[in-house]
Amino acid sequence: GNSADLAPCVCMMDELEKHQEAWPFLFPVDCRRFPTYKKIIKKPMDFQTMRHKLRDNKYQSREEFANDLRLVCNNCETFNEDESAVGHAGHTIREFFEKRWRELC
Numbered sequence: 001g002n003s004a005d006l007a008p009c010v011c012m013m014d015e016l017e018k019h020q021e022a023w024p025f026l027f028p029v030d031c032r033r034f035p036t037y038k039k040i041i042k043k044p045m046d047f048q049t050m051r052h053k054l055r056d057n058k059y060q061s062r063e064e065f066a067n068d069l070r071l072v073c074n075n076c077e078t079f080n081e082d083e084s085a086v087g088h089a090g091h092t093i094r095e096f097f098e099k100r101w102r103e104l105c
């Protein structure tokens with residue numbers, strides 16, 4: 001539901017940042033290294049940005065938080081081949097999230 005108790009989001013954020021496959025998502029994609037990224041990906045998202053939104057009370061509900069994680073993974077699928085290191089990490093993080101999210105909520 002839309003209850004404002006965001007405790008499961010903080011717990012999940014801790015686990016995502018520690019995950020072995022988190023490395024592609026810890027910070028915003030560097031547009032100097034990936035100059036086409038901003039044109040292809042209309043709504044960039046990353047774990048640092050999600051942490052800052054949690055800190056600054058920008059999430060109205062757990063589902064808004066969950067949808068930002070899904071945005072991270074959808075952006076990853078759009079830009080990266082499934083079999084690339086970054087593409088594979090995106091699939092792993094999505095599977096981890098969806099299983100763990102059911103346990104937390």
Ligand SMILES: Cc1ncccc1N[C@H]1CCCS(=O)(=O)C1
Nearest residue numbers: 023024025029034076079080086
């Ligand atoms: C998530 C993502 N989508 C598209 C391109 C790049 C990335 N992530 C990069 C983040 C910095 C390290 S890296 O440059 O190896 C990978």
